[in-house]
Amino acid sequence: MGDNAGFFLLPNERADATPVASGSSVAYSISSRTEHPDVAAAFLDHMSSAEAARIQMDTGFMPVDTEADVATEGLTGDIADSFGPVAENDGIVPFPDFAAPGMIDRLTAGLQGIISSQTTPEEYLSSLQETWADHHG
Numbered sequence: 001m002g003d004n005a006g007f008f009l010l011p012n013e014r015a016d017a018t019p020v021a022s023g024s025s026v027a028y029s030i031s032s033r034t035e036h037p038d039v040a041a042a043f044l045d046h047m048s049s050a051e052a053a054r055i056q057m058d059t060g061f062m063p064v065d066t067e068a069d070v071a072t073e074g075l076t077g078d079i080a081d082s083f084g085p086v087a088e089n090d091g092i093v094p095f096p097d098f099a100a101p102g103m104i105d106r107l108t109a110g111l112q113g114i115i116s117s118q119t120t121p122e123e124y125l126s127s128l129q130e131t132w133a134d135h136h137g
Contacts, residue, residue: 007078009086020091021083062087100135103128 009019028047030040046052053068062080063070066087072080086092096103110127113119119127 001075003074005075007075007082009082018089018091019082019086020093021086022093022095100132102135103131106131 009021012019028044030037030044034040048064050065050068053063053065053070056063057068057070057072057076057080060076062083066084070080071077096107106127110119110124114121114124
């Protein structure tokens with residue numbers, strides 16, 4: 001698509017609402033039972049470094065450090081410009097597949113169905129609930 005692509009956050013119901021989006025790079029945590037807490041902490045420190053921010057951006061993820069100088073242009077630049085205000089306003093929500101395996105597939109296909117008028121909003125929401133219920137019982 002080259003320069004013929006762009007990005008914007010889905011609009012909220014209210015113009016003044018906090019923008020939201022899903023995750024940054026990859027979520028990591030340290031178990032309280034780890035045998036190597038210093039190594040794990042060093043890894044987490046590295047993940048928030050300027051070097052890691054550049055690697056994250058170059059591989060298609062938004063950096064954990066929203067202050068990092070990773071200026072870029074094009075589609076990735078559009079995404080980064082939208083992501084900054086989301087992160088700064090605590091608008092990051094968990095990755096959709098945390099709710100149920102396959103949720104991201106249901107979300108994206110469903111939105112495409114709404115955009116193409118092949119799915120109603122009610123059918124879309126019902127399919128999301130069904131995906132969650134199938135996993136959680």
